[in-house]
Amino acid sequence: MNSSMSITGRETVLLKWLSNTEKELISRRSLFVKLLFSYLTILLIPVVVGSLLYQRVENKMIGNAARSNFALLDQIRLVVDNRMQEVERLTLQIAMNSRLQVLLSSDSEESTESRAAFYDFIRDLDRSRMSSSFIDDFYVYLNNSQTIISPIRKAKASLFFEHVQNSPDPGYPALMKQTLSEYHRHLYLHSIPLGSGTTQKKVLTYVQSLPLGQKTSFKGSLVIQIDEQQVKDLARQINWASEGHLYVLNPQGELIMTTSDSTGDLERLIGKLNDQTGYHSEMADGEMTMLSYTTSESNGLRYVSAVPRSVVMAGVDEIKTWAVMLLAVCLIAGTIACYSMAYRNYSPIRDMVEAIRKGRRSTGLRVSNEIDFIKSTLLDSMQEENDLRDTLSRQEPAIRANFLSRLFRGQVDPSAVTGESIDFMGVRFLAEAFGVILIDIENGSRFAKEGSEPEWILVQFVVSNICKELMPGDGYTVELDLQRLAVLMSVSKPDPADPGGLSENGRLRSFAERLKATLDHYQIQTTMAFGGVHCGMEQTGRAYAEALAALDYRITMGQGTIIGYEEIGGMEQRIYHYPLETETQMINMAKSGDFPGIDKLLDQIYAINFVNSRITPEVGKCLFFDMTGTLLKLQNVFSGSGKKLTGGDPVKSVLGCTTAEEMFQKTREWYESFCSAVNEERPDHGEKLFQRIKDYVDANCTDSNFGLASMAEELGLTQQYLSVFFKKYGDQNLKDYIMAVRLRAAKRMLASSEFTITQVAKAIGYANDIGFIRVFKKNEGITPGRYREIVAENGGKQG
Template identity: 40%
Template sequence: MIQKWRSRREGETFRRSVFVKLLLSFMSILIIPVVIGSLLYGRMEQAMIDNAYDSNQALLQQTRVSVDSRMNEVDQLAAQIAFDPTLQLFLYEENNRASINAYTHIQLIKSLKRYRTLSPFVDDYYVYLKPSDRIVTTTVRTDPVTFFRDMNEYSNLSVDEIKSILSHYNLRTYLPSEPIRYDQMQRNMLTSVFSLPMGDSTEVLGSLVVMIDEAQLIGQLRKSNQRNTDFYIIGDDGQVLTTTSASRDAIDGIMPRLGGAKGDFTASFGQREMLVSYTKSNQNNWTYVSVTPKTIVLAKVNETKSLAMVLVLLCMAGGMTVAYYLAYKNHRPIRELIHTILQGKNMSGSHIRNEFAFIKNELLSSIVEEKQMRGMFSRQKPVIKSDFISRLMRGYVDTARLTDTDYAFMDVSLPHPHYGVILMQIDDCRRFVQEDTEREWTLVRFILINLSNELLAGNGYAIELERDRVGILLNVAEPSAEEGNELDRVLKAIRSQMESKFRTSVTVAVSGMKTNVGQIAVAYGEAVTALEYKPLQAGDDIIYYEAVKNIEHHYFYYSLETEAQLMNYAKSGDFINVEKVLNQLFEINFQSRSISPEMAKYLSSELMSTVIKLLNALNMDDETFFGGEKETFKYLARFSTSEEMRDTLKRLYRSICDKVAGERSDHSELLAVKIRSYIERHYASNELSLTSIADHVGLNSSYLSTFYKKQTGHNVTEYITALRMKEAKSLLEGSELTVAQIAQKVGFANDIGLIRVFKKTEGITPGKYREISHKEGLDNEAVL
């Protein structure tokens, strides 16, 4: 219960940190197309509005040109009537009373009627004669009261108001259209007033009134109206002359915004948004205005918007589901990583508030530890390098298995094809040291090593071998190691500087040059052999093996290093290298040196002593190898030739190496059985891992994996999975346990892991497998 609470607590902590960040990241990606769509919709909406503005402006321009043309006809009509001679006679009636009679009145009526054909746009016109206070039309002459009360009655103006307008100066004055009862009908008429005589503002003698039917003025606009657009014509005094709208006062609020020659803008008319376009006429200063409901223009867009909103909501719902799934899926490896870290560092009880901070801290901690290890390694690297070169020279390294990576790891580079060994024996350093302490000897070796590395210039590595001995592994391009060449000059320079600067005498022994790495140990033996000739050299302290190898010897060569090589190779079961050392040993003693028969007996005893020491070290029965011979020292002495002695030794060492290899094979098989047994006992535990198995058998986990694969043909994980799947199938077939319960019993943390592995190995889910197995069981029972 506590564990479940802790897991839930950790899960909540995770979701509050990385999970939430992942979810918000995916959600932000989801919002991007929504924002882009909104911007595109805004652009599309504005494009529709701009298109409506352009359409309205085109219609207004067309209307303005048409109306201006009609108004020009009115102006021409007014000009011709105003200058009519008969009308002029009546305007100056006081001066022409003698000429005015009933006939002249009839002439005036006829003259006015004559102008009716000039403009079909004009509905009617009449003249007000101020001196006689009379109205003259194209059909009658009467007084103003009778005319405006019975013949031409204005709905919004009284007779006195109309007479006042006609009595004052008017230069092309237009009265807003209003209903006028005219010829027993009522129509909306636009009234245009011109003072007479025309152009004289000082003395008004009358007025010409032109009546324009409003239907003629805006009929074309109504025909073109496809979007419920209202049109207004506003006079130069700011009054609405005519409109298609039911209300003239609707545009009062936008009057101040109609200042330019033309324009477009959006305005609110009550609760409705309207698109307003206007243009002005230069002829009469009229302003033509169109007002279109924004909803009409954007009707199709709004339909698309509604559909898009539904789709966006659906996409948002689906996107949030996918975002949650992706966040959970991407967060899962982080949780598993953290749990692995917690388990690996035994921190399972810790509570993590911020996974990234935790991983960062652990990573930094690992980096610090790695740096510390690297620093420790770099400090130990010279020691490791020196030890590797020392073992390489003495033949303790299996050169056949070395790779470039191994050399690089040891910081050793051998680019040239020829190899050799130089031994430097410190003979006398008493003039340099004072107390003969280990510290002073270390300083002498340090000086000799650094001087050698400097003068060799990358053609070799100098290392410590013993208290008074330094070794050099040569790697050169030219296979010459003899007196007078470049190497000889370098070695003489080393001896000379040690003598002159540090007052230390040194003896140098140089091996022959070899052509592969495997012969470095042979070169080391040659250098040791050359160094043994130091007492025989008269003043020459650089000894070349090539110069002394043919000298007659009265003693045999079998150094402690050679003995150690033989024993180490035999202990590892490496007969190939054992054979190489034996061949070299017999070549030096019986071919190069030609030792005496007496020395051969001593050598035989030494070789047999090495075999006995080897058998004792390996806890092997010596009588088994010597054919029951109890006096083992006589085993080799009975052979008369060196070839027989060498062949016998090879047979002995082959038997020992085979025995060692066989025991190793038996041990490997026992180890594989032990590993397999441990897995079979613990496969049902979800804590079973490669690391726990390696800890049990005392091996490194990576070596364990390679070893088990080599021994059995399959890796550890495959074997664990096979055991778990076998047990899972058995439980699915013969029990009523749930998949989750079976998962716990076969070593999985949860049913998800079992389902995934089961489907991968068997091709079907556990539930499907149970269904099939039960069905087959029922079929078998039916057959029985």
């Protein structure tokens, strides 16, 4: 019982192992199977080739064995033929005996001559008896007397066959009588047993009719008996005799002798042999037998050897057995090796796939095997890398601009910048000296008509491309602001062999002049400034600071100029002209609304500070801080009266300008606005004109020909000015005022039932009641008819 349980447990473990193995094989899918089948294919190639080669070798060995067997059989034939020649010699010797000729020709045995011939012939036969050991016995049969003459006796044929040569075969006498009564030439009869008991033996009987060559008139026969055992002894000398058998057939195809005890199927197969010589295999008595046969040319006997194929092919079969065993061992070992190699080579791929799966999000793609999975992963990774490179290449200008911008501001450590990072950003310089040119775009109306951000970006793009085209050497354009660009140029040292050549700063100015001329051609107004040329990347910040300082002098030198850092070294004026008396005078003029006087003072201040002398940008900014403060003081005075100046913040407006000329222009505009506001506060012509317009509308709005054009013509004003003026003074559109006056008149008429709606419409200036009803309902929310009903319900009181 324990043994049964143990077997059941082992079967369960085996089934689990097979299940796990199957799952593992399924999980490996086709790649492992492909590897395994690939190795098995490689293994089977030499196996198949070796099998084909072995097949040819086996066929050769079988042929060699058959030929060897045939050679042995032929050797037997030669030996037997040699012994059979003794029979033929004896036949010739006896046939030529003169005494035999007498006996054959004699008609009577009783004559003296016949008797003498008998005795002499018997003595001759007795002498010939000892000539060959191969011949067991022989005798001569005389037809005329039916007498048998042997070496030792003379007897009648019947007596001889029944008593002298008695045979266990009862048909032997009749067979012999029948045979001797017919003509025969070299006739071999099948082996016949003679004698009895221990003296019994089988003999082969050879019969030759006498005289030789006389087929129709033969007179006797020579019978030679050959001991069958001697032929068998010759066959036993062959190494396969103990297993195989020898068959001898006469020329008539009759079996005359065999070493086998039973013929069976072989006798039937032997009878079908038609060729003189040959060998082939046949199935006989349930066993494959190899037949080899040959025919004697001298006596016509056919020799057939029948040897079991297992005996002939014993060596071949042994080799074949070993070959099959070795092949099986090779296939088993090769299969194990193939599986091991496939598993070993598959393991890294499996680990790689697992690593990829762990580090990669699922894409949902179905792949046929691990190689396709790795391939798709590589393609995806390469695509992602290409996309990343494309993204980086698209971001390269921004990265380069950010790097150069930080480099200008001194936020980059030059020692930390490597060649790889420089190459990655696409920055390359042939010279070690650098210069910085700042470009402020003042006006790009040709490309930025509305001043929107996309239009300014287009202007930047145009300026940047022009810079790249005109730049004599290596350089890069950086967008610092919406309207400001910086150009970083590498400047080579002057050629000592060319004394008239440009200096380093001269090259910067030459490039700036050519660039400005080109931009002016495209109606892009710019102001440029450049600093000095310095060696080393760490000095780039210094060159940028100098260019920035030079650009500040745009406030004094004006827009559209090219300012070099070396030009601003002599501007040492640090005091601006704006005395307290002048400020007080401007405040008083502003309070009185005297703008022409303020305009004259502003021109004087600008001429003294920026034309007759050059103050520094810092001092210029202080001047405008002071003048903006005067504006703030006036704004406070004006705000105290309950009014507000329109136009925004004067501080942001003035200080947002880039040049002194722009700042003065903005300051002039603010003073003009202030004076206008002061003058508008006074009740003068404007109030009278406003009242005149209202009176004209009240008097003429019911006229069907009334309109803005006729009113402007009557008052001597333009339509546009009339509308703007009325809106400014009345806080209401002129059109709305006219409609309100007409609606008031219509309500008065609707309160009375004597006017129809059409009459009311025409009375207030409408051509028909449709337009009147639409306007009335739009403004009052009800139709004129409904309004009349409501008034009537209220007792004639207007709502």
